[in-house]
Amino acid sequence: MSAQVKVRRDARGKRPQFYNDPANDTLMSMVMVLASELCVTRDRLDTIERIADEKNLILQREIDMFELDQEALAEREQRRQDFMDRMFYLLRKDISELKEQDTGERYAQTLDDIAKN
Numbered sequence: 214m215s216a217q218v219k220v221r222r223d224a225r226g227k228r229p230q231f232y233n234d235p236a237n238d239t240l241m242s243m244v245m246v247l248a249s250e251l252c253v254t255r256d257r258l259d260t261i262e263r264i265a266d267e268k269n270l271i272l273q274r275e276i277d278m279f280e281l282d283q284e285a286l287a288e289r290e291q292r293r294q295d296f297m298d299r300m301f302y303l304l305r306k307d308i309s310e311l312k313e314q315d316t317g318e319r320y321a322q323t324l325d326d327i328a329k330n
Contacts, residue, residue, distance in 0.1 A: 228303075239303045246300045 232238050265272050281289070298305075 235307075239307070242303045243300050246296075246302075250296060 228238070230238055231241070261272075
């Protein structure tokens with residue numbers, strides 16, 4: 214497995230909002246990531262099943278008994294992590310944007326506002 218360089222590519226600027234609560238937009242984005250992953254997985258499984266059927270292979274028992282080696286386990290874990298990164302992209306982006314806005318000056322202003330009220 215070759216090493217990949219990760220470059221964070223976050224879109225800047227305001228995102229369109231479709232629901233009254235921004236959390237619903239974030240949740241919808243996560244659901245769409247899950248749905249697209251499920252579609253791709255189902256298509257790949259369908260391909261495997263069709264190839265196995267053409268070759269008159271019965272794979273169920275082999276699949277049930279198959280044990281992965283460490284390299285395969287590491288590849289699966291990396292794929293899971295990449296998937297989770299895609300699914301939680303908007304949450305990470307929102308947190309990053311909030312951190313950028315969180316300044317000492319803003320903190321002091323908040324304390325002043327609280328003290329005045």
